[in-house]
Amino acid sequence: MSQESGHYYVPAPSAYPIIGSTALLFLGSGAALTMNKMELGYGLLAVGFSILIYMLFGWFGTVARESESGKFNQQVDRSFRWGMSWFILTEVMFFCAFFGALFYMRNLSIPWLEAESSVLGNSFWSTYSGAWPTAGPGIHEQFTPMGAWGLPAFNTLLLLLSGVTVTLAHHALRENRRDGLKNWLLATIFLGALFIGCQAYEYMHAYSDLNLKLTTGAYGSTFFMLTGFHGFHVTVGAIMLTVIYFRSLAGHFTPEHHFGFEGVAWYWHFVDVVWLGLFIFVYLM
Template sequence: MSSPHTVPHYFVPGPSKWPMAAGISMLVTMLGASAWVNSVSWGPVVCLAGIAAMLLVLYFWFGDAIGESESGMYGRNIDLSYRWSMSWFIFSEVMFFAAFFGALFYARAISMPWLSDLDHKFIWPDYAPTWGNGGPAGVTDSFQTMGPFPIPTINTALLLLSGVTLTISHHALREGHRTKTAIWLAATILLGAVFMGFQVYEYIHAYQELNLKMTSGIYGSTFFMLTGFHGFHVTLGAIMLSVILYRVLKGHFTADHHFGFEGAAWYWHFVDVVWLGLYVVVYWL
């Protein structure tokens, strides 16, 4: 494989069918999802078929990109383009979570004091401005809030440790130690899988023992919205790292040409940072 420093031109791929296929797959997915939420019988089948089609498109599309990279078509300019693209993608994810953290802040710092003022006492005489109290009696079922111990704290340790193992793997790759790279990368994926297992257990505990659900007022909706989307991102990051692990085992990447690894690592570290903010704001405050 050619080094990115020795390819002078900017590679421009030829016409591809994958963008059109991806658009059609997403259209089918959304049509099925809209029918599904409206209880139309064919909705689930069409939605799942669209998702499956989209996964196939991504498999072949990324496969083409990997083939181009491994054949030496990508130079410094392409490498720079990928870095900017991944940077802007992560920035969009930052804004995504910022909106949800903003909703949580608005509910706690603005809405609660406003609903408890003298004017609103005539509307909600039983309302007390305590975060997680479920609102006035009779509006939502009573529930218990989720504390930081023990599972959230264990999950925090798992994600922080996964960031360390991923960094060790990256340094091993830069030093040309492929076996060490694979071992520490596999450890990172395993830590992510354990994290998700604990989160599933936490959700079961919330529903069955705390009566904490999506319908448990603004506390329940923001709790599951933030932790659920973060869990989805952990799952996506683990899938990305699994693909990178497969490529490492196949002999892809060199010490100076491995942005696929770096891009996935950037995403995983972003997920770690989001969790730290979530851990403090959702579980402690």
């Protein structure tokens, strides 16, 4: 079936969704047991990751073969674009919820608690100051907030550069310059991996030197939840870019038909924009 055909391609029933659900079952169970210091959890995590990797290779390979065999016409391409757009919108709403929680905490709940402490005196938190960053009332453990300049600023530069390199890769693909496509994609993957490595180092520095942890009240929980979920999205994006890179090595994509590349590029730009919001509202303000 050619890409010019008027028929809308409907794939055959697949076992990969239930395989992915099974992987998530093992991963969730393993994570819960591991957090409760039960040795069985590590085994379940290993099984879950193994099933997940099998599913990713199988499902990605199936979709790539369907695309390269010409089964996706313009109508299918439009549905892919709408689907990816709605998916990114749900991710935007996901981060909006966390940014909203940060705003509510900093601008509403903490000032209210500070005002109540001054009214109720010693029966409440009489010495509580609502100045941000704070762990919150009743938490006396000292910590040092993460500064914006240094590693966070360097990470911002890395992601901004990666947004440029993936755009250059897109332009190279549209001009059918295969070497430029491969080289700029590889540069984007390298920058993404370097960002993840720097964030891991930042977390170790926070725990060992700043006494900043996920359990450090209001500031610690919002800092690690926002930056941690973003780091997870960068990791997912880097995996997607790696798949696209190997597909490019195999000769996939043409200047006219390459939504597989475009969808990943959209996702990567979304990750860049979210990080700019994080850098401003979590690190700078």
